Amino acid sequence: MDKQQMDKDLGDGSAFPIGEENTAFAQYFTGECYLNMLTAKGVGIGNVTFAPKTINNWHIHHKGGQILLVTGGRGYYQEWGKEALELHPGDVVNIPPEVKHWHGAAADSWFQHLAIEVPAEGASNEWLEKVSEADYQKLK
Structure with missing residues (x-):
């Protein structure tokens, strides 16, 4: 982990700690990813941190969907059959149930x-x- 580059990309003093390396789901990610589950009661909320070039596999949330609140760095979100969207801090992505998608870091930035x-x-x-x-590789 390049702590200096991470702090530069995410902003010094991220609001939530990055947590531990996400080994439980490593098979579904390319590269280095960290997970800090903030809560699992009622609504599961995790702080997910991606090293540069780290993305997750295509996946589908059945029934409930997912919401992403971007807190640092630069990354992407893409739904199957659509162009990828570049994401920055403050962006919100509402992922409906049953939509095939992926998300993760840009090649040159933590996310x-x-x-x-x-x-x-x-x-x-x-x-x-x-x-x-x-x-x-087609992404900026």
Whole structure:
């Protein structure tokens, strides 16, 4: 971890600690990712921190969906069949249930967001294939 670069990209003194390396879900991420679960009571909220070039696989939130609140750095969000959106601090992404998507860091920046799981009976996540390197390389 390049702490100086992370502090520069995310802003000195991130509002929430980055937590531990996200080894439990490492198979669904490329690169270095950290997770700090802020709460799991009622509504699951995690602070997710991505090192540069780190993204997650395509995935679907069944039933409940997800909300991303971008808190630092620069990253991307893309829904299947659509252009990727560049994300910056203050951006909010409402991900409806059943939408195939991915999100993560730009190649040259750390990226951080709060991931809010929208509660729903029978909610689950389905992890899918990796984002192709060719598609990721097309991004700024």
